[in-house]
Amino acid sequence: MKLLVKAVLCGYFIACLLSMTGFCSICGKIREDVFRLHIIANSDSAADQALKYKVRDGLLAYTSVLFQDCRTREEAVAAAKNNTDKLRAYAQELVRENGSEDTVDAYVTAMPFTTRVYEEFTLPAGTYDALRIVIGRGEGHNWWCVLYPALCIPTAQGNPLETLDSCETDVMTNSDEYEVKFKVAELWESLCSWFRH
Numbered sequence: 269m270k271l272l273v274k275a276v277l278c279g280y281f282i283a284c285l286l287s288m289t290g291f292c293s294i295c296g297k298i299r300e301d302v303f304r305l306h307i308i309a310n311s312d313s314a315a316d317q318a319l320k321y322k323v324r325d326g327l328l329a330y331t332s333v334l335f336q337d338c339r340t341r342e343e344a345v346a347a348a349k350n351n352t353d354k355l356r357a358y359a360q361e362l363v364r365e366n367g368s369e370d371t372v373d374a375y376v377t378a379m380p381f382t383t384r385v386y387e388e389f390t391l392p393a394g395t396y397d398a399l400r401i402v403i404g405r406g407e408g409h410n411w412w413c414v415l416y417p418a419l420c421i422p423t424a425q426g427n428p429l430e431t432l433d434s435c436e437t438d439v440m441t442n443s444d445e446y447e448v449k450f451k452v453a454e455l456w457e458s459l460c461s462w463f464r465h
Contacts, residue, residue, distance in 0.1 A: 310404030
C-alpha cells in the first residue's frame with residue numbers, strides 16, 4: 269500500500285512539474301519579448317516621490333516619440349541604448365525644472381522583477397531588460413511600466429499585446445487562472461537567482 273501511495277504522489281509531482289515546465293517556458297518567452305521602464309526616486313519623502321512622478325510623466329511623453337517606430341523589443345532596446353544620454357539629459361532637465369539639485373542616471377540593464385500586476389495583465393517574475401532612471405541616491409520607491417510592447421506610452425494605438433503570441437497574451441491577461449503558477453514561477457526564479465549569485 270505504501271508503495272502505491274508513493275507511486276501516486278510521485279506521478280502527481282511529475283505531472284505538476286511537467287505542467288510548470290510549459291508555463292515557465294511561456295514566462296521565459298514573455299521576458300524575452302518585453303522591455304520595461306523603471307524609475308527610482310531619490311527617497312520616500314513626499315517631495316521626492318512627487319518628483320519621480322513628474323519625471324515619469326515627462327519621460328512617457330518623450331519616449332512615445334522615441335519608440336513610436338519600434339516594431340520589436342530589440343529595436344526598442346537599441347533605441348534606448350542609442351539615446352541613453354538624451355534620456356538622462358531630459359530627465360535631468362525635468363528634475364532641475366522642478367527645483368531639485370539631484371543628479372539623474374539612465375542606463376539599460378537586465379534586472380530582476382517580482383511578479384507584477386499591471387491593470388489588466390500580469391507579468392511573471394524574472395529578469396527583464398529595462399531602461400532604468402535613477403534620481404539622486406535612488407533609495408526611494410520605484411515606478412515601472414512596459415515600454416515594449418507600448419503598454420505605458422500614452423500615444424499607444426491599437427492593442428499593443430498583438431506583438432506577443434497567443435500563449436503569452438493568455439498568460440498575461442488571464443492571471444487569475446495562473447495565480448498559483450505565477451507564485452511557483454516566482455519561487456523558481458528566486459531560487460535560480462540565488463544560485464547564480
